[in-house]
Amino acid sequence: MRKVPANDVYMRPSFLRTLMDRVADKMIPYQWETLNDRVPDAAPSYCIRNLKAAAGLIDAPHGGCVFQDSDLAKWIEAASYMLIWRRDAATEANIDYAVELMEKAQMADGYLDTYYQLTGIEKRFTNLRDNHELYCAGHLLEGAVAYYEATGKRRFLDVMLRYIDLIDATFGLEDGKKKGYPGHEEIELALVKLYQITKDPKHLRLAKYFIDERGSTPNYFAEEAKARGDGPGWSRSVYSENRYYQAGAPVREQQSALGHAVRQVYLLIGMAEVARETGDETLKAACDRMWKDITRRQMYITGAVGQTAFGEAFTFDYDLPNDTVYGETCASIAMFFFAQSMLGLSPNGEYGDVMDTMLYNGTISGMNLEGNRFFYVNPLECVPMRSLKSQIISHIRPERQKWFGCACCPPNLARMITKLPGSVFTEADDTLYMNLFTCCDAETELSGGKAALGCDTRYPCDGRVSIKIKRSFEGFRLALRLPGWVKSYTLTLNGASVVTVMDDGYIFLDQLKAGDAIEYDMHMPVNAVFAHPAVSQDAGLVAIKRGPVVYCLEEIDNGDMLSNVSISPDAEFKADFLPDKLGGIVEISCPAKRVSLAGWDEYELYALDRKPCYDDFTARFVPYYSWNNRGKGEMRVWVRTH
């Protein structure tokens, strides 16, 4: 399986195109301003300042986190992929300017990391565990690859080729090299992207080395810490033996997702990409096992992953607390990419299902409808007073922020969205797989020839998809994803029902000809969703979903104390498209009850034998991604049942 590249897909107005335009119109320019520290009252970024200082153009200390360079790298990647579908001279000039600074900042031997360049170059490559050097290198590399792909300009790529040569000369199993690997994975997947351009085996070999060496004995991080005279870092308590860094065992032996969520999933992307390029079945098996563990046992219904703020980490199977969840935006974005990489290993509709889960829920919840405020943490329940007063909930911000001291999420979201044209289709032999449903025109070269189609849909507002084949060839086959939530659908070819083959979550349509019209109607009722009984935190609760979209209650629509609201799973749910609410949403409403406060005087905390009394009202659910666009208030995804 390979992706149908972004160049081959033109995105017409749709839900996804709206996201793309928001990113292009607002986020890309806004984030450039933040990277230049020009947004008042936002946490400073220092990115450009650090580069200027490293280039010797100004005198300034390093500012921000050790991984600050990666924010700029992700922005360049996001902006580059935007250039593919919206050529914009000003943005391109901004990238060129940043690349020029990087070229100036780069050391003679290829090294480029403003943190070490400004705080003490002699310490470089001595703390891979904590200081994110290889992580930053990975993001810079992704940025360089993206800019090259979008513009053909080699300047950034050449900078990075020099840096990668230095890294390659520094790390590896050969004598005299350090047997290190990154504390925060990322460079593995970036090296595969580089390899796909250069076809230079050393790039793939280096990616494979970083994966294969990880977790070997003696443990590199333990040795490295000993050499520094340093402590265990995050390798303590529940994360001992460097499990926090996915380095407690070789990756092929790891049984379940553990430690820092973004690191874990970035590693898995790298593993899947290396497995695809090398055909390594043991690595593929490890990816399969971890995919199942995460998606079947450690993923929230919204697609949030990482159950705890303590280390932004996974905890254990079926532990899914809704109130203390972390659910970093970056981790859901990583899951979107991981699903894409799994799709590269084998076509299966469930990967597209997870892409949908991420895309319509837990990633885009990370930004507001205007594109200038961001969540780092995506809770399934928010009570603003708790965030303010209870330290264990304090990571859950009740309002999106302008920027963050650690601002990994906003540019990550931007790059996921600007890359969307390349995420819609995959192809293998003569088959074109449609994984996302959106309005688009696509033309691509398959094994047997060129095929083109146009697609129209209001997805995810409804499940009807109209496809017109515009160009075909003998043997052309279209595979339409059949999402897991679909219980019934109709499919017609030129108005007549059609015999199809169904396999691995796809419906296959064979021998399509130019002019053929396909009407695919996935019936999209409101679903009451129940969690596996092993999830103790969801016992007695129900979530509302329609198609791929998860819903929530907000205080502004339903009053406060949402924990006292209950609905019947058998209720009649109404779904109404409201074009003017929250940028156009399908609102869901149903009869509901709330515990009455009448009779509870303020001085009674526990009452004997007094069953709760209820008031009836109509509950209104809005898409989870749209919450907190109307001021601060309570929010809740899982609702009590009666």
Add this chain to the structure above:
Amino acid sequence: MRKVPANDVYMRPSFLRTLMDRVADKMIPYQWETLNDRVPDAAPSYCIRNLKAAAGLIDAPHGGCVFQDSDLAKWIEAASYMLIWRRDAATEANIDYAVELMEKAQMADGYLDTYYQLTGIEKRFTNLRDNHELYCAGHLLEGAVAYYEATGKRRFLDVMLRYIDLIDATFGLEDGKKKGYPGHEEIELALVKLYQITKDPKHLRLAKYFIDERGSTPNYFAEEAKARGDGPGWSRSVYSENRYYQAGAPVREQQSALGHAVRQVYLLIGMAEVARETGDETLKAACDRMWKDITRRQMYITGAVGQTAFGEAFTFDYDLPNDTVYGETCASIAMFFFAQSMLGLSPNGEYGDVMDTMLYNGTISGMNLEGNRFFYVNPLECVPMRSLKSQIISHIRPERQKWFGCACCPPNLARMITKLPGSVFTEADDTLYMNLFTCCDAETELSGGKAALGCDTRYPCDGRVSIKIKRSFEGFRLALRLPGWVKSYTLTLNGASVVTVMDDGYIFLDQLKAGDAIEYDMHMPVNAVFAHPAVSQDAGLVAIKRGPVVYCLEEIDNGDMLSNVSISPDAEFKADFLPDKLGGIVEISCPAKRVSLAGWDEYELYALDRKPCYDDFTARFVPYYSWNNRGKGEMRVWVRTH
């Protein structure tokens, strides 16, 4: 109101006497062994070793926490109060030995704190905020008062009088004195106890000074930290401005309980005691306000207080998470003492109600039935796997421990229990108030003369109390507490019904004569208890209570995944006395349902439109205090309803 002293009350076999015997037989000797570091595999105490080193008898560094001395102090207090009702030469010799060490360790100017004596005496009194000097002094003082009361021996008291003189000369508003007060309150209440023996006004004045000065501007802890070049300590995030130490505002201005729970409640005890001795109405009003805030808005049904492990602290009104609760044993013990002190300010049954809540639930849950294993944290819900794998739950130990590096709780429990004879009655003028129900004989001197009575009951197993008046005088009045949970009762005097006055939670019986027999029968059905709807964490849940005893489900009786168990609040509850189960308990059973796992294959995390199926079974509830006496397993107080 004053307490009827322990000397006047003889405790006969009963629930409480069983606790007392367990402490005397097991905990006092066991804890002496731990204090001497002679229990294998238990966390070391270092208490005696530190004293020996400070006395110059051995050469050893200071071991344990800064407040290690207080463990020994509390043990001496516990053992001393035991001596009142069980004279034991070996224990008395052990105390004498410890006192001799203290006398030897004490410095010429009266100072006595092994931490500073062994780590750098020049730093003494420079970090009241963090280093617990005045807290340790307070506990030593309580120990000295107890030993003097129990034995009449002055040696320990004299040591402490010298130390208190030094403290009095060091702290105060006078020129040249430090305007400090303890970071961990305790000495205030201890000074009142000392004053009650010495009647020396300077002891009461010092207690009052520590209370009045607290939270004044400029903030002493802030100034002290500045002088040390130190950071904010716990005065950060939600606890900024030294609120963690109850020093964000003067005590009379504080509106709700905040910060470290034990510190907060110890302060309140000191405030109530000073208010009683001085008649200070503004201080009494502050106590009333805080009493209401805690008991009506921040206390768990088990009597646990302190909702968060982050600083062992209160959070905010109606925030009562059951899974991440702290509920330190010491904090519930403190609440027991606070209730007693409030009783000293005015007779009100609700203080006795809270004493019951603590006594039969959240304090004694801190020890096992054998008296040699202890909980520091008392959760309302325990899933052992979560404690093991989720850092935010890791403070919740699924099994009681042999000892703790910070071992404040076990000796605290011991002293609460050995003091019980002095906790049963209070008296004012000619009225004797019975606050606890237990088998005992009491003889006490009231204003108008001597009164004596005998009491028999199986409380809390049932609510029948038989009282025989053995001695009386003209005008003698008995006040029987009418617990808040009593919905109906019968009361007879010499077999006939009797007209009584009821007020402030007591039933008053006037003009009792020697030979009078009172039968007081508080009907004790099983109660289904619901929390105030503002407690979001208890929405849809019910707790089972019978009389003062809160119940729980344990895995050993009900299987695992207790979150999937639900009962009807209208269920018929059976209550059976089982003499051989858990030391003799009333077990409660009722029909229940549990979500069936059938049909949920292991690969399905969220299911659309599939309502849970239920299996019927009989749920068995045991008293909360008795949990985890039959091995490790899940436990749950609040249960779902259907």
